[in-house]
Amino acid sequence: MKHFYFLICLILVACESVLENTTNMNHALFKILTPEQWETFQKEKVFQGSELDQKDGFIHLSLPHQWNKTWQKFFNNAECYLIEINKAQLKPDLLKIEANRAGAEQYPHYYGNLMLDAVVRFELLQK
Numbered sequence: 001m002k003h004f005y006f007l008i009c010l011i012l013v014a015c016e017s018v019l020e021n022t023t024n025m026n027h028a029l030f031k032i033l034t035p036e037q038w039e040t041f042q043k044e045k046v047f048q049g050s051e052l053d054q055k056d057g058f059i060h061l062s063l064p065h066q067w068n069k070t071w072q073k074f075f076n077n078a079e080c081y082l083i084e085i086n087k088a089q090l091k092p093d094l095l096k097i098e099a100n101r102a103g104a105e106q107y108p109h110y111y112g113n114l115m116l117d118a119v120v121r122f123e124l125l126q127k
Contacts, residue, residue, distance in 0.1 A: 028120075029085040029108050030067040031059065032074075038081040038122070045116040058096075061085065061108040071125060082123045089118035 033041065033050075041047040053059045062070050067082060087095070094112040099105065 028064055029087055030062045030064070031083045031085060031114065032067060032071050033081045033083055035079060035081065041116060047114040058109040058111045059114060061110055063108065066107060077127045080125045082125050084120040084122070085114065086118050086120045089115065
């Protein structure tokens, strides 16, 4: 009987994780770009990813509660643009929410290029 309850608990935890990932995907998505990246994105109307994105094979995105931490950690609060992405403009099968390493916080990753028409709004971030 103990094994049965243990199995039920594992199933509940797994279901909770799936529901959490689905719920998180209902929020806005954000990308932080340097001024040069944003200028190029506007001219070319497509963003193929930063050097890190291209190295990792996906575009690193953030949820609303994550972008500020990303800006601080990876951009040292430098002047950047916060780009809000319309998820409806993305191919759903190319959008995943996953951790970069085991046990780490999960972030949205887009395994494709961002098109300029997916940008809902942008904001200049300054110290």
